[in-house]
Amino acid sequence: MGDTPAPTREERLAAKLRENLRRRKAQARAAGMAGAEPPSAAPDDPLSKPPPSR
Numbered sequence: 001m002g003d004t005p006a007p008t009r010e011e012r013l014a015a016k017l018r019e020n021l022r023r024r025k026a027q028a029r030a031a032g033m034a035g036a037e038p039p040s041a042a043p044d045d046p047l048s049k050p051p052p053s054r
Contacts, residue, residue, distance in 0.1 A: 007015070
Protein backbone atom coordinates (compact mmCIF):
# COMPACT_ATOMS: atom_id res chain seq x y z
CA MET A 1 0.00 0.00 0.00
CA GLY A 2 2.80 2.42 0.80
CA ASP A 3 4.38 1.78 -2.59
CA THR A 4 1.89 3.80 -4.64
CA PRO A 5 2.80 7.47 -4.98
CA ALA A 6 0.28 10.10 -3.98
CA PRO A 7 -1.86 11.22 -6.93
CA THR A 8 -0.93 14.51 -8.50
CA ARG A 9 -3.18 17.53 -8.20
CA GLU A 10 -4.45 16.98 -11.75
CA GLU A 11 -5.28 13.34 -11.02
CA ARG A 12 -7.17 14.31 -7.87
CA LEU A 13 -9.10 16.99 -9.76
CA ALA A 14 -9.94 14.59 -12.58
CA ALA A 15 -11.23 12.03 -10.09
CA LYS A 16 -13.38 14.67 -8.35
CA LEU A 17 -14.75 15.84 -11.71
CA ARG A 18 -15.72 12.28 -12.68
CA GLU A 19 -17.38 11.75 -9.30
CA ASN A 20 -19.26 15.05 -9.61
CA LEU A 21 -20.40 14.23 -13.15
CA ARG A 22 -21.75 10.83 -12.06
CA ARG A 23 -23.62 12.45 -9.17
CA ARG A 24 -25.12 15.17 -11.38
CA LYS A 25 -26.21 12.65 -14.02
CA ALA A 26 -27.90 10.56 -11.34
CA GLN A 27 -29.66 13.66 -10.00
CA ALA A 28 -30.77 14.63 -13.51
CA ARG A 29 -32.15 11.14 -14.12
CA ALA A 30 -34.03 11.27 -10.81
CA ALA A 31 -35.41 14.73 -11.61
CA GLY A 32 -36.43 13.55 -15.08
CA MET A 33 -38.31 10.61 -13.65
CA ALA A 34 -40.04 12.82 -11.08
CA GLY A 35 -41.13 15.23 -13.84
CA ALA A 36 -42.36 12.46 -16.13
CA GLU A 37 -46.03 13.06 -15.41
CA PRO A 38 -48.52 12.76 -18.25
CA PRO A 39 -48.83 15.95 -20.31
CA SER A 40 -52.55 16.07 -19.53
CA ALA A 41 -51.71 16.93 -15.89
CA ALA A 42 -51.90 20.68 -16.68
CA PRO A 43 -53.24 21.24 -20.21
CA ASP A 44 -53.92 24.97 -19.76
CA ASP A 45 -50.67 25.85 -17.98
CA PRO A 46 -49.75 29.34 -19.23
CA LEU A 47 -46.07 28.75 -18.48
CA SER A 48 -45.70 25.64 -20.61
CA LYS A 49 -44.14 26.16 -24.01
CA PRO A 50 -45.57 24.58 -27.15
CA PRO A 51 -43.23 22.14 -28.88
CA PRO A 52 -40.90 23.79 -31.41
CA SER A 53 -42.22 23.71 -34.95
CA ARG A 54 -39.87 22.86 -37.78
